[in-house]
Amino acid sequence: MSTTTxxxxxxxAKLIFASVYPHYITKVEKKGRTKAELNQVxxxxxxxxxxxxxxxxQEKVTFKTFFEQATLNENAQLIKGVICGYRIEDITTPLTQQVRYLDKLVDELAKGRKMEKILRDSAAKK
Incomplete structure (x- = not known):
């Protein structure tokens, strides 16, 4: 089991979402995706x-605050795979797992995966 320390x-938990978000934008735009698609994810x-x-x-919230305010999608547990050397489904700390869910979705977007697949089919109707 590849759980985190x-x-x-x-x-x-202490990472500032605003400091990571521009990297997400750069990553997806480099691969021809848009900020709007990133925000949709x-x-x-x-x-x-x-x-x-x-x-x-603008508030420069930490990932801890970011996910405390979030209402996690009921299909989030369908996000599986390895990100940053950790198997997402094996991460036992809920916050770290949620951050890795987000990282994985950004990765899939950057890799050109279809939006219906990234959103686990449920929200592609937008």
């Missing part, structure tokens, strides 16, 4: 509107 979990996972995402960026 306390140090790793603490570091992830974040909205699907968290239940946030685009305005709420912008507010959280």
């Amino acid at each position: 306390l140090e790793h979990d603490t570091r992830v 974040i909205e699907w996972l968290t239940g946030f509107s685009s305005e709420k995402i912008e507010n959280l960026i």
Whole structure:
């Protein structure tokens, strides 16, 4: 089982979402995807509107606060695979797992995966 360490979990919790978000944008745009698609993926996972995402960026919230305010999509547990050397479904710390869900979705978007597949078929109707 590839679970995370306390140090790793603490570091992830303290990361500022606003400091990571520009890297997400760069990653997806480099592969021909858009900020709007990135926000759609974040909205699907968290239940946030685009305005709420912008507010959280302005407030410079940590990932801990970001996910405390989120309403995680009921299909989030369908996000599986390895990200940053950890198997997502084996991560036992809920916050770290949620951050890795987001990382995995951004990865899939950057790799050109179809939106219906990224959103686990449920929210592609938008």
